[in-house]
Amino acid sequence: MEVDGPATAAKGEMKVFHCTNCEQLVFFESTQCVHCGHTLAYLPDLQIMGSLEPEQGGMWIANASGVPHTYRLCENYTVHNVCNWAIPDFETQTQCQSCRLTRIAPDLDRSGFKEAWYRLEVAKRRLVYTLQQLHCFVKSSTEDPRGVAFDFLADPENPDETAAAPVQSGHSNGIITINIAEADDAERERRRLQLHEPYRTLLGHFRHESGHYYWNLLIKDSDSIDEFRRLFGDERPDYDQALQNYYNHGAPPNWQQEFVTAYYGAHPWEDWAETWAHYLHIVDTLETAAACGLTLHPVRLDEPSLRSSFDPMKPGTDFRHLIDRWFPLTYILNNLNRGLGLLDGYPFVLSPRSIEKLSFVHSTVHAVSVEKQRV
Numbered sequence: 001m002e003v004d005g006p007a008t009a010a011k012g013e014m015k016v017f018h019c020t021n022c023e024q025l026v027f028f029e030s031t032q033c034v035h036c037g038h039t040l041a042y043l044p045d046l047q048i049m050g051s052l053e054p055e056q057g058g059m060w061i062a063n064a065s066g067v068p069h070t071y072r073l074c075e076n077y078t079v080h081n082v083c084n085w086a087i088p089d090f091e092t093q094t095q096c097q098s099c100r101l102t103r104i105a106p107d108l109d110r111s112g113f114k115e116a117w118y119r120l121e122v123a124k125r126r127l128v129y130t131l132q133q134l135h136c137f138v139k140s141s142t143e144d145p146r147g148v149a150f151d152f153l154a155d156p157e158n159p160d161e162t163a164a165a166p167v168q169s170g171h172s173n174g175i176i177t178i179n180i181a182e183a184d185d186a187e188r189e190r191r192r193l194q195l196h197e198p199y200r201t202l203l204g205h206f207r208h209e210s211g212h213y214y215w216n217l218l219i220k221d222s223d224s225i226d227e228f229r230r231l232f233g234d235e236r237p238d239y240d241q242a243l244q245n246y247y248n249h250g251a252p253p254n255w256q257q258e259f260v261t262a263y264y265g266a267h268p269w270e271d272w273a274e275t276w277a278h279y280l281h282i283v284d285t286l287e288t289a290a291a292c293g294l295t296l297h298p299v300r301l302d303e304p305s306l307r308s309s310f311d312p313m314k315p316g317t318d319f320r321h322l323i324d325r326w327f328p329l330t331y332i333l334n335n336l337n338r339g340l341g342l343l344d345g346y347p348f349v350l351s352p353r354s355i356e357k358l359s360f361v362h363s364t365v366h367a368v369s370v371e372k373q374r375v
Contacts, residue, residue, distance in 0.1 A: 015287050015292075016292060017030070017049040019036060019038060019040065019051045020048065020051045020062065020064055021033065021036050021038045021051035021063075022035050022036040022038075022051075024036065028042065028049070028125075028126070029084060030049060031084045038051035039051070039054075039060070040052065041077065041084055041085060042084055043064070043071065043088075044085060044086075044096070044097050044132070045069075045088050046062075046069070048064060050062035050064060050069075050071075050086070051063075052071070052086070055070065059071065060073065060086065062086070069088070071086035071088055072086065072087045074086065074096035074099055075094040075095050075099070076095060076096075077096075080108075080114070083096060083098070085098060085099070085125065097128065097138070098121070098128045100140040100143070101124065102124070102152065103140075103150060103175070104150075104152060105152055106180050110157070112184075113180065115183075116152075116180050117152065117180075117183075119202060120178060120202070124150060124206055126203055126206075126284070127203065127207060130280055130284050131210070131280075133313045134283070134313055134365050134366075134368075135315070136368065137217060137368075141174055141175070146174070147174065148175075148176060148210075148213050149175050150177075150178065151178070152177075153178075153179065154167060154179070154181070155167050155179065155181060166179075167179040167180075169205055169209065170212075171209045171210075171212035174213060174216075176206075176212075176213060178205055178206070182205055183202055188200055196262075197261070197263070198347040198348065199261075199347055199348070207277035207280045207281065208273050208274060209273070210276070210280075211272060211274070211277055212272075215272050218365075218368065219272070219364070224364060228268075228360070229268070231353075231360055232272050232357065233271065235267070239269060242266060246263070246265065246267070251263070251265040251266075252265060256349070256351060257353060258354075259354065260274065260278060260351075260354050261274065271357070272361075275354070275357045275361055276361055279358055279365070282358070283312040283322070285333075286310065286325060286326060286329065287313060289306075290310050290311065290312070294306065294332075296328050296332060304327065304331045304332070306329060306332075307325070310322075310325055315366055317362075319358070319362040322362065323358070323359075333346050334346055
């Protein structure tokens, strides 16, 4: 299928950003360099955080490797301050590649929703970054009929006075809905405990729901459907009934042998979406670790070791190399969290069957990525 993204494979160091004016270390969410004071913006075409100089007509100049580039700031940067991306001057849109995906933004007249919108857009930009690095198709539904749209919706203000039902996060025909309440840390933790989930994050919601979207693009009606059904099960039985059975009776007793969490077993679509999200979780964290030069040199030979020189998003990457680096990284991640008195950063156990499913996601993504390189 056709894909959209950077023309070259992302390098590992793209997860570590520097101000292009003074080389100060900055972050993906930064808007100003704390060292030289320059305005910063992420430049999607160059995949860097650029320091900007104001130009006439609301334009900005970024000097990258001595070459000037002209940009406009995203409308949601200048008007609402919920974005930090720029738009190359040759593009006509007023919003950046990520903000154009948002179809319905939160009602800013409601208290706290401006802050919630910022958190939602931050999570979405991280999702978009990873998808672009993997050369996945990323366009808005207004630009392409196969594109995606995000609706950020809220539960009724007075549920006792209205028949409106609470908003359910989910995906339907290219539209991803996220309940704005998920941007509230306390509310999200309450729901995590209520549902007995080991892990629940705002970014995780975006990754999961994008999995449903990409199932339609990459698996449905493709040559991979038989292999999908062998690994994940037959998706054709009624989805709503399968979810109801899960909520009524729970996961099968041996779910640990087949799935990463119990919810994976609700329906093959949910298994795929959760596995997809898990895969994005893995490659994003591995890329960050490699960009930071993280290595493990154990004292004993039977302890985990890790080499950092590895690009998990490079087309054609061997899945075995990815997973062999993932386990040592989760070891140090969980130990560091425990040292800080926090819950495990990676509270999962991967069975051989789960690893096989992750390998299938990897092969699916990288088949698209390799094809992009041939175009």
